[in-house]
Amino acid sequence: MRAVMEALSRAIPDPGVWWPADTRFEMIAGAVLTQNTSWAGAEKAVGNLKKADLLTVRNLSAADPELIRQAIVPCGYWRTKTLYLKEICAWFAENDAAAPAMDDASLRASLLGVRGVGEETADDIILYAYRRGTFIYDAYARRMLRAVGWGEYKTYAQARRSADSAIRGERFTVEEYSVLHGLIVQAGKDARKAGGWDAYRRSVLCL
């Protein structure tokens, strides 16, 4: 995987800041808001919440759902995401302070217990908000894994089950995992324009 990462770094010299957020809570809210929608839409929603001063645990917990709804319309699924934001607020208020002392597995299990937080969102939060080394097995990553011969996985859990021990064995740092995820997503977008991952792997990554 490290060879893949180096090839990706060469192909994408400036990946940019992958997960921009001013605070940990903002990052977590963004993780929920971007579910199955473009980052552009989630970014607008985040901006609207910020403008309404709703992007703090305190204010969002107390906020009228109708106000939240209006702010997050641009990222879609506003009915469910309004509920999800309330849920994650409750989790954050209750667990954020203790989170740093929790071991990785417990933190992940705790996050997965929240309505609206599935495996991918949990791992996004674990990596980008709590800074723990974690590989994100999202759809982009799974397409990449298939293209470079790491196996074909239909679901997040499947990929994680079968590939995680090998990837963890490479001892990536938190910073590397963060960059890697950004590189993989950018590569996925570039690959589509280049005519698919196989073509991209050959002609751009030279792998």
Added chain:
DNA sequence: AACCAGGAGACAT
């Protein structure tokens, strides 16, 4: 104008 984006939950099989 179908297609898909930093997915997850409910439910049936």
Added chain:
DNA sequence: ATGTCTCATGGT
């Protein structure tokens, strides 16, 4: 444990 449906909006 694994499929299928639904949820909403915005850009190609």
